[in-house]
Amino acid sequence: MIAFADTSFLCSVYREQIHSSAADRYLQARLLPLTVSSLLLLEFRQSVRLQTRLFSLDRQKGFSAKESFLMLNDLRQDLDRGVIRSEPVDWSMVHRLAEALSEKHTASGGHRLIDILHVATGLHLGAREFLTFDANQRALAEAEGMTVPL
Numbered sequence: 001m002i003a004f005a006d007t008s009f010l011c012s013v014y015r016e017q018i019h020s021s022a023a024d025r026y027l028q029a030r031l032l033p034l035t036v037s038s039l040l041l042l043e044f045r046q047s048v049r050l051q052t053r054l055f056s057l058d059r060q061k062g063f064s065a066k067e068s069f070l071m072l073n074d075l076r077q078d079l080d081r082g083v084i085r086s087e088p089v090d091w092s093m094v095h096r097l098a099e100a101l102s103e104k105h106t107a108s109g110g111h112r113l114i115d116i117l118h119v120a121t122g123l124h125l126g127a128r129e130f131l132t133f134d135a136n137q138r139a140l141a142e143a144e145g146m147t148v149p150l
Contacts, residue, residue: 004122021086033085
């Protein structure tokens with residue numbers, strides 16, 4: 001079964017957080033690679049880099065360059081080993097689907113564009129499971145018939 005993750009899931013895998021044990025258990029139990037998109041990878045990497053910048057300005061925020069390096073290196077290793085697989089996406093189709101999701105759900109659910117794009121991408125790739133720790137994104141994925149097992 002195809003499972004598509006969002007950034008909150010990846011963050012929980014690559015940095016110790018409140019949901020890390022659940023994310024780790026899920027990945028360890030999977031027999032198939034976790035499906036991601038180039039957009040998700042870009043968002044995750046950008047977020048890690050931004051946290052490094054925030055830490056450089058205020059040690060109470062973000063995290064160190066060393067921690068960022070380790071997170072990005074672990075991700076690269078998982079991509080190389082096939083634990084995580086970046087699937088090619090027809091972005092024009094994803095954008096049309098995202099527009100439909102936005103029209104259908106945003107006024108009532110208040111969804112952000114990046115969250116809509118991740119759910120649309122998962123649907124486009126045929127994912128039946130959506131992996132998120134974000135309550136609003138969970139609601140959107142479930143409204144579209146995806147299972148959110150975490």
